[in-house]
Amino acid sequence: MRKPSLSSHWEWFFRQQGDVSSTGQVLCTVTSTIFTTVMSGEHPPSSYVKEPALTFSLRYYNISTVPYSVMTGVPGLLVSTYRHLVGFEPIPSGESVSSLVLDIGKENIKEYMNNIVVGAEFNTSKTRDIVVVNAMYGSTVHHAAPLSLNLINNALVKYLMASDEYSITTTNHPLPDLQLPDLSSTTDIRTTIYWSLLVPLGLFFFLGFVIAFPLEEKVNKMKQLQIMAGVSPFYYWLICFLVDYFIYLLASVLMVVSIYVCDTLNIYKQSVELGVFFLMIVLYGLSGIPYAYIFTYFKKSATDGFCHYIFSSVLIGVTILYCSFVYKLLGWMKYLLWFLPHICLSRGLNMFSAQVVKNIRCRQLKDDKTFVCTLDPSHLCCKSNFDDSSSKRHFAYLDFPHENNENGIGLEVLFLALNSVLYVVIIMLAEYGVIHKIRKFFRKSQLSNIKCDREMDEDVVKEQIRVKKHIHGDHAACHGVTRANSSGPSSTSGGYCSSQETQKQGTNHDIFLVDKLVKMYQSFVAVNGISFGVKPGECFGLLGVNGAGKTTTFRMLTGDEVPSDGDAVVQRYGLRKHTRKYLSHLGYCPQSDPLNEKLTGQEMLQLVAHLRGIPRQSVQKEVTKWINLLGLSEYESSLSGTFSGGNKRKLSTAMALIGDPPIVFLDEPTSGVDPVSRRNLWEVLARIQSTGQSIVLTSHSMEECEALCNRVAIMVNGQFMCMGGNQYLKRKFGQGFTLMVKLGCIETAKELMELKDTIKMTFRPNCELKDEHKGMLHYRLLNPHIPWKVLFTSMEHLKNTTLAIEDYSISETSLEQVFLAFAKSQKD
Template sequence: MNRTIYWLTNFFWDMMNYIICASLCFLIFLAFNEKAFVSATNGPCLALLLLLYGWAMIPFMYPFSYVFKESSMAYVLLGCLNIFLGIISTVSTYILELFPEEPELTEISVKLKKAFLILPHYCLGRGLMDMSVQHLRKDLLENLGSTYDYNPFEMEIVGKNFVALFVQGSVFFFLVIMIEHNFFIRWKATAKPKDLPEMDNDVLAEEEAVTSGSRPNDVLATKSLTKLFKKSRAVNGLNFGVPAGQCFGLLGVNGAGKTTTFRMLTGIMNASGGDAFMMGHSITKEPIKVQQYLGYCPQFDAIDPLLTVMEHLEYYAKLRGVPRTHASAVAQKKVRKMGLTRYKNKRAGDLSGGNKRKLQAAIALIGNPPIIFMDEPTTGMDPKARRFLWESIMKITKEGHAVVLTSHSMEECEVLCNRLAIMVNGTFRCLGTPQHLKSKYGEGYHVTIRLTRDTTSEIACVISAMETEFQTSATLLESSLLMAQYHISVAVPVADIFSSLENIRTGCQVEDYSVTQTSLDHVFIRFAKQQTDGLATVDSTSSDDQLMTPPSRSNSRVNLII
């Protein structure tokens, strides 16, 4: 949806609600026959003052929506702020007027009355006060046998408040539109790039292919995409492309930059540097056009608990430009596709966690966008629902859609992703098919040794024995008082591994051991250990980085547990 239209419709709806409240306030004045406000002279003035107050006050509150994340907190703080500003600004000028013999206070009062005209609260409060003062003056003079006529619309009475309120409403709304279009954001990312280890050859090849334009069929291409937060880089120069009909996976621990990347690609967050192109359109120069080509399933459900499943889908179908006459049919199709037929008339707030994720995925598919982003789509799903969604995603890719997803499930990535990349500190450390990554980084065997007693001497015995038996062919990955994990080079025959482990089992207090093929989980964990808090740099000579160097020899692998 166009951002200007979004705010215009919000303002129209809020103004309609405000007019109802303002009308009730006017009726209360009439019911109590407050002549100071509802007389033939002041009644029209009060009605216009209340109307213009809503015109100014509603857009005055809109910029604060960028400050607060919780509506309850915003309601309390802004309510207190409005009361404070309204009372202080109005009462302070009134009190200063009580000392006309003090020229300095009078001068301050005149200046404050001009300065406070930028506040809708003051314009309303002072306008009501001036109307009341003029009416009391008229009553007093008439009781003394004199006449006094006045026009509350004059500039010296309430007229200046009307002009100020009209200008405020226009300026505040224009300010919101400029904020929405990032008019005030002109800074550049100046933080130095993180000192990351040398990039993988596959990552460099992908960067070369994307930047050189040798893959024109990519429906999504990012070029040096960067996001800067204060002094750290959450995303550090990503380069990758996704063609139609492919599922691309982004893996990484929390804080690696996956969700930030999604938020930039979907237009929710602005990139600090670089660019990305969807169907040939730039996310920085044509964000509205880009959003027409994508569907987004966020990490956390963005649904209205009071709307039913069908109401959600029909609503988003209309937003996508589906004619009203066809919106119901489109919604019915997505309901059947995602297995939500039984729940189509059920409110979203009453759905289970898995069905909420199905609904969120169905919303992302509305309009058949060529590019679909799914941020941990199977979170909270039971195994049956997860399998169902996997099948749905595979059907989507077969239909020619490009899917980009994040997940913490290695099984999910192996099932769905044609290619995947592991992110560490906002950049790619490896990229390729799941089997390619396992073959390149997972050569050898993973040995886990469990001890019978949790003593330092026993774990020292195992470590010493492993060094004796395997020498440089075994690398310690992790150790505790009850367990030690090793990576064994593929150069060591399987029979020798078992023979050596049996010798260690005899010489040390070993309860059991297991020998497995290095899996995608192990590859991911090794890379994940290099993740920092976003401020520290990564030591390129760490042992974990050495483990990432692909072995030069290959052999058959086993998956045995003793």
């Protein structure tokens, strides 16, 4: 259990160093929650607050007439007073005000609706001793009723007081806005938009940052180094999740606190509402963080992964949610969206916020509920059997949706919980190769149809046969030894010999074997059935231009990529059957530097030493040894992120060599290293070879391959074109000498042809023109037995007798020239 705990410690260290990033994540979610709470709880200010007091008067209206009738016996002073107030004469005696108004409405409904504001009827009783006045008003005009009543009252006052000095003024003063939590002014649509858009958006950004750390480790191969050192994929992802989820829980608690503090209207801060909200956020973290980890399998950089995650989350989680017509068009496929955590979160918060508003409205009815339900039995607060004396809500939050509670979020909560298990299972299936095995099962026919692009070299074929015979022969030998020497169960596993049995078979036994390794991407074959073996203390070079398949081969052999077919064996452990034990025997320096830039060079080596199982008391000694050997003493206390490119490569190489693994994979270890340090590294690698450690090397430096490699394989289009020692390949494919002629003064094509014929006649019959550039001729002299004296004498004679040759050079065929000859057949 020590290795996972150390990895956990390192993860914590990184998080502490990168606290600015974590603080930004938390602030993003809290800010979105505060903004949502404030905006959704804020209802529009009353329209009365800013309006002035209004004194009722006819001058504010566009009046075409004031119809009023007067019966016989009504005091004339009363009538004249009213006439003076309204400015119109009464209608003719005997006519009805109502009939007149209806006639106007028939002729011009607009005038009827807008221009007839007030009217009156001045009547007397049968005994003519009582005057009855009816105030009439237009029902479609604002304030018409109080205005008509005020006119009648003013006419009566002036009549009774017999003076125009007296009057009654009626003024409408708007009531002040008391800022009560009246949600009748808060629309459901606006509230649900805030909660289902802003809060998820903050959480989307939080989880987008979660991708950064594991994706960066995947790209720079630090994750793979940890797994090769013995950290299981399950523990690796568990550590990542625990750290990320701890920060997420901290953000969740702060979100709840921010709602409690900012909800001044007491809408969302009730214990039940806060509990349901916290439950949803917690469950979203359990499912959303593993879902975000899925993106690390498809992207090549933290920025790329972050952008794609945010884009997909917003597009699917928000756009589809609000484009209801799109949601309906999906038909049965819309149920698949429930397996996306952000869909569950957005829908859940949407319905949660609507449910909160409904419950608050029902709670505000209090004693008026019976009255409201009597008037409107279909009112939303009358649909449930709600006991006002209990603490229960009208509409339960965690219910599954049904007729009387369509906004229950039970389904969203259930799927959030299920998704948390689903995405963990998917990650584990991917990490342990199950998904690849399923894909391979459906692609068997493609694998069986793979063919070589060209005929293989005889040495490559011999190596394939040797490897195959070696694996199957060792399988039988191990079982034979087991049967003869053990009385109990066999101690071997998978048919491969133990390290002790390997030593008994001699030093020529291969420590590492690769058998017909294949990698396919769709229909493209990146690596096509390569086989080779590596003996103890041997350095095997893998050469090829970019795109030839070298890096893909390294990624498969180091467990970073699952082979489509074939296998590899180190000692008795196979890549397919005993992956963890196989990887524990390897050291690996990838092409990209697997460094945590927040750790010093010394801390990086200490970390790898601990992971490789070096005893704690020996760690510092081992670290110091490799720091001194690779010339890193001056920089050991500096952050690895500040190292130069060359020093990063040296540190990465030291991480591969520490712990003395039996075989080391070095992918361009001296790229960017200065010449002095390069020579020093070559000496270190030669020294470890002498102790029995084996090396598999890729490099673009032919000088490096000639200095270090015992055998070399040249790879073209995913296949080995040739294989053997440096001198062997130069003899076999070089076959003689290389003659480079620099052309001098040549005026016509005829002169050039004559020169070519002269050179060919001088060194016939084994002289052929390999290449021709502007001003340069490249010849290959196929007879390796021509004396150097003859070569130089002949060329000096030609140079002195013609002006067409400015200079020349003669050399043995180099490994680089052999490489370039094969590289020309590489497909783009």
